[in-house]
Amino acid sequence: MNIKKILPQLLTLLAVILIFGFFSYNAQVNMENRGITFGYGFLSQESSFDVQFSLIEYDGSHSYFRAYLVGLLNTILVSVIGIIFATIIGVVVGIARLSNNYLINKTAAVYVEFFRNIPLLLQIFFWYFAALRALPLPQDTEPMFGVFFLTIKGFFVPAFVWNNLDIFIYSIIAAVISIIFVRIYAKKKQENEGIQTPVLSISIGLLLILPILSFLFGGVDASVEVPVIKQLSQSGFTYDGGIKLPPELISLALALSLYTATFIAECVRAGVQGVSKGQKEAAASIGLTPNQVLKLVVMPQALRIIIPPTTNQYLNLTKNSSLAAAIAYPDLVLVFAGTALMQTGRAIEIVSITMLTYLSLSISISIFMNWYNKKIAIKEK
Amino acid sequence: MNKLNFLQPDKNNFNTYLYTGVILIALSIFTVFLNSFFNRDLISFLPGTISFFLPLILGFIGLHLIRIDYSGYKFLDSVNKNINTNNFNAFLSLLIVFVIIKSLPPILSWFILDANIAGDSKDVCTGSGACWTYIKIWFNRFMYGMYPNPEQWRINLSFIALAFLGCVGFFASEKFKKYLTLYYVVVYPIIAFFFIFFFISGGPIFFDFSYGIIAAVISIVLGFFIPSKFKMYYFIIVPITFYILLKYVFFYEELIELGKLEALEWVETGAWGGLSLTFIVSFFCLIFCFPIGLFLSLGRRSDLPIIKYISIGMIEFWRGVPLITVLFMSSVMFPMFLPEDLFIDKLVRVIIAISLFEAAYVAEVIRGGLQALPRGQYDAAKSLGMGYWKMHILVILPQALKLVIPGIANTFLALVKDTPLIFVVGLLEIVGMLNLAKTNPEWLGFAMEGYVFASVLFFIICYAMSKYSYNLEQKYKTER
Numbered sequence: 001m002n003i004k005k006i007l008p009q010l011l012t013l014l015a016v017i018l019i020f021g022f023f024s025y026n027a028q029v030n031m032e033n034r035g036i037t038f039g040y041g042f043l044s045q046e047s048s049f050d051v052q053f054s055l056i057e058y059d060g061s062h063s064y065f066r067a068y069l070v071g072l073l074n075t076i077l078v079s080v081i082g083i084i085f086a087t088i089i090g091v092v093v094g095i096a097r098l099s100n101n102y103l104i105n106k107t108a109a110v111y112v113e114f115f116r117n118i119p120l121l122l123q124i125f126f127w128y129f130a131a132l133r134a135l136p137l138p139q140d141t142e143p144m145f146g147v148f149f150l151t152i153k154g155f156f157v158p159a160f161v162w163n164n165l166d167i168f169i170y171s172i173i174a175a176v177i178s179i180i181f182v183r184i185y186a187k188k189k190q191e192n193e194g195i196q197t198p199v200l201s202i203s204i205g206l207l208l209i210l211p212i213l214s215f216l217f218g219g220v221d222a223s224v225e226v227p228v229i230k231q232l233s234q235s236g237f238t239y240d241g242g243i244k245l246p247p248e249l250i251s252l253a254l255a256l257s258l259y260t261a262t263f264i265a266e267c268v269r270a271g272v273q274g275v276s277k278g279q280k281e282a283a284a285s286i287g288l289t290p291n292q293v294l295k296l297v298v299m300p301q302a303l304r305i306i307i308p309p310t311t312n313q314y315l316n317l318t319k320n321s322s323l324a325a326a327i328a329y330p331d332l333v334l335v336f337a338g339t340a341l342m343q344t345g346r347a348i349e350i351v352s353i354t355m356l357t358y359l360s361l362s363i364s365i366s367i368f369m370n371w372y373n374k375k376i377a378i379k380e381k
Numbered sequence: 382m383n384k385l386n387f388l389q390p391d392k393n394n395f396n397t398y399l400y401t402g403v404i405l406i407a408l409s410i411f412t413v414f415l416n417s418f419f420n421r422d423l424i425s426f427l428p429g430t431i432s433f434f435l436p437l438i439l440g441f442i443g444l445h446l447i448r449i450d451y452s453g454y455k456f457l458d459s460v461n462k463n464i465n466t467n468n469f470n471a472f473l474s475l476l477i478v479f480v481i482i483k484s485l486p487p488i489l490s491w492f493i494l495d496a497n498i499a500g501d502s503k504d505v506c507t508g509s510g511a512c513w514t515y516i517k518i519w520f521n522r523f524m525y526g527m528y529p530n531p532e533q534w535r536i537n538l539s540f541i542a543l544a545f546l547g548c549v550g551f552f553a554s555e556k557f558k559k560y561l562t563l564y565y566v567v568v569y570p571i572i573a574f575f576f577i578f579f580f581i582s583g584g585p586i587f588f589d590f591s592y593g594i595i596a597a598v599i600s601i602v603l604g605f606f607i608p609s610k611f612k613m614y615y616f617i618i619v620p621i622t623f624y625i626l627l628k629y630v631f632f633y634e635e636l637i638e639l640g641k642l643e644a645l646e647w648v649e650t651g652a653w654g655g656l657s658l659t660f661i662v663s664f665f666c667l668i669f670c671f672p673i674g675l676f677l678s679l680g681r682r683s684d685l686p687i688i689k690y691i692s693i694g695m696i697e698f699w700r701g702v703p704l705i706t707v708l709f710m711s712s713v714m715f716p717m718f719l720p721e722d723l724f725i726d727k728l729v730r731v732i733i734a735i736s737l738f739e740a741a742y743v744a745e746v747i748r749g750g751l752q753a754l755p756r757g758q759y760d761a762a763k764s765l766g767m768g769y770w771k772m773h774i775l776v777i778l779p780q781a782l783k784l785v786i787p788g789i790a791n792t793f794l795a796l797v798k799d800t801p802l803i804f805v806v807g808l809l810e811i812v813g814m815l816n817l818a819k820t821n822p823e824w825l826g827f828a829m830e831g832y833v834f835a836s837v838l839f840f841i842i843c844y845a846m847s848k849y850s851y852n853l854e855q856k857y858k859t860e861r
Binding site for chain 2: 005008009012013016022023024026027029030031033099100101102103104107113114117118119120121122125126129130131133134319320322323325326333337341347348351352354355358359361362363366
């Protein structure tokens with residue numbers, strides 16, 4: 001070991017330690033001056049603030065930890081909705097970008113260029129403050145298909161009322177497990193005998209039949225509860241029953257999915273273009289049908305290119321969902337790093353918990369992606 | 382005369398097919414056009430569903446009839462090839478054309494025909510269209526925030542001067558070309574810093590930090606003349622010495638007295654805002670995040686373990702958290718980490734936070750470029766006897782950076798699009814100003830106009846940036 005290698009390392013380490021030491025010393029002094037003690041005990045205290053939209057039961061008498069869970073679940077909810085729609089729009093637009101039809105191609109290109117060059121925050125504000133504010137009041141709303149009500153106060157959709165919901169869920173789990181077995185069997189059969197089994201149609205069939213059986217014999221029963229208009233006061237109306245999606249959720253999910261879809265579309269386009277023409281021609285020349293070419297040759301190679309950047313976009317979407325704080329959608333940042341922080345004044349604890357939550361989420365996903373990349377990488381001889 | 386087979390148009394009855402098809406298409410487009418522009422419904426005598434779908438069906442049949450391969454007419458062939466290859470494509474093309482025709486009139490009327498721009502109060506906005514008067518009245522606020530009106534020439538002057546100084550590269554003669562990098566990396570940011578932080582704010586030119594800045598600049602300039610063998614020791618010892626000398630020995634009080642710009646009114650950063658703040662924040666973050674990201678990426682690929690793991694930790698931490706929490710940290714948590722008498726301006730804190738955040742992304746992009754270089758480049762440089770820094774500056778980085786131009790441009794675009802987030806700490810750039818103007822009781826109900834205006838501005842800025850990066854990419858593309 002020579003000095004040229006050790007000295008820079010020592011100096012960096014020293015600098016890092018000095019900075020951290022400086023910060024923590026100041027933090028201690030500041031907290032002593034303000035009479036706060038560091039600790040996470042406040043999490044079990046009564047929170048005494050209300051959240052207007054929550055997936056689990058929550059009111060002011062619950063603890064701060066419960067408020068944290070409410071925020072986390074809301075973040076997960078909007079991210080999942082956003083991811084589903086972004087994927088659908090992104091794949092469609094990405095394929096449209098590859099079309100040889102000039103009009104379709106250009107329309108998709110205009111969409112991509114337009115939506116990705118405008119800040120996401122601006123889009124969220126646009127949907128929330130401008131577009132959704134133009135919707136009618138509850139009493140003037142024309143129902144869509146008779147059961148959906150899109151109003152200025154939110155989107156009211158019918159809800160299912162279940163009997164024996166657990167049996168239904170078991171049936172779906174059973175279907176998934178049997179599909180996994182079918183896949184394993186099909187793979188073995190193809191390796192041994194070279195015969196392909198129609199796995200896709202079998203899986204769809206299983207997914208349909210088992211739940212239907214549970215309806216017929218398992219005593220599962222679902223009825224639909226349609227929202228009904230209700231008068232609150234002289235001029236105040238709302239809908240009762242069904243599920244209410246607040247406008248904050250709608251505008252956030254809309255903006256997130258429209259914005260992220262542009263990036264996913266580019267990933268899809270790059271992935272399909274990344275499969276060389278020779279591959280398709282070679283596959284066609286050994287007698288595969290166009291469907292088989294797509295399924296067995298193009299898609300596996302394209303997915304290898306598409307999936308890593310797309311996962312990155314999903315991660316970005318989840319992180320971007322924290323912009324919810326700007327329109328008062330009660331997500332993790334607003335509920336916990338906003339309201340809870342204001343009430344307790346515990347800046348260090350709360351900001352660190354919030355950051356750690358996002359950090360653990362993205363690090364676990366990136367570890368998974370590294371594993372996945374290694375697994376699907378082409379094994380070169 | 383050959384038999385007509387309408388299911389399979391061919392060249393034999395070419396004219397018949399062509400004329401029938403073109404008439405049908407023209408009819409369908411004409412119907413939709415009349416309907417959307419003049420509100421006349423030619424086919425209203427038909428039952429509802431049919432009259433709704435009739436243009437689509439007519440156009441579809443027309444497109445089917447003119448789908449004749451190798452007709453010999455250039456225009457027809459190109460139409461067939463581009464929008465009319467098969468039934469499905471024809472259907473989609475028609476749909477897009479109809480949607481465009483249908484949506485043009487409302488858009489036109491909202492933007493131009495029914496819009497108002499004259500006058501200077503809300504009362505002139507009576508039409509159903511946009512109220513551009515609102516933008517006109519608030520224009521100064523959207524551009525300059527709360528910056529006092531009589532002082533706004535300072536912002537304009539600084540930006541014009543900086544734009545001119547930024548264009549120097551295009552006019553430099555061959556003789557000065559080799560100094561351009563030095564100019565853009567060191568001199569230009571410092572000039573910009575002086576302009577923005579002293580001319581626009583009008584505060585005292587010399588404060589505690591400026592000793593550090595001056596010390597750093599002098600030692601970097603002197604550093605070019607030091608033999609590379611001693612460079613490392615030099616850069617550790619000399620800047621600190623300079624700082625101490627400047628601060629405690631040489632003219633301390635005198636400089637502060639000298640640096641006060643009595644003529645300019647002091648405008649605190651809280652009053653800055655609007656589009657100019659967007660530019661200021663993006664500009665400084667761009668300048669700072671690139672070198673930090675470069676060093677982080679080099680650190681991540683270094684074979685010195687401590688440096689490597691510190692770099693990995695930095696990169697993964699900043700990449701793992703949303704920017705909004707970073708800004709929260711800089712506004713509520715960071716003051717706890719500083720001594721009570723040390724106050725760092727809000728704007729400076731925000732710029733530091735965004736720079737560190739984006740630097741992690743820049744680092745990952747540059748790492749991609751470094752990894753893409755073949756091993757042979759490193760080996761060749763080493764076999765020529767180059768040291769670590771010489772190898773990277775002369776051989777590795779020029780190639781690696783060339784490769785990652787698109788990635789860096791994307792990161793910079795993301796940075797510009799992230800600047801509106803500074804509303805978290807109470808700084809109002811253009812989107813923040815829009816939200817403020819929207820809640821003004823005199824001007825309620827014009828949110829749409831404001832957001833459309835800002836969207837168009839951002840679109841122009843970001844689109845220009847992405848096109849410029851594409852040009853750069855093409856310019857520096859080398860065959861490999």
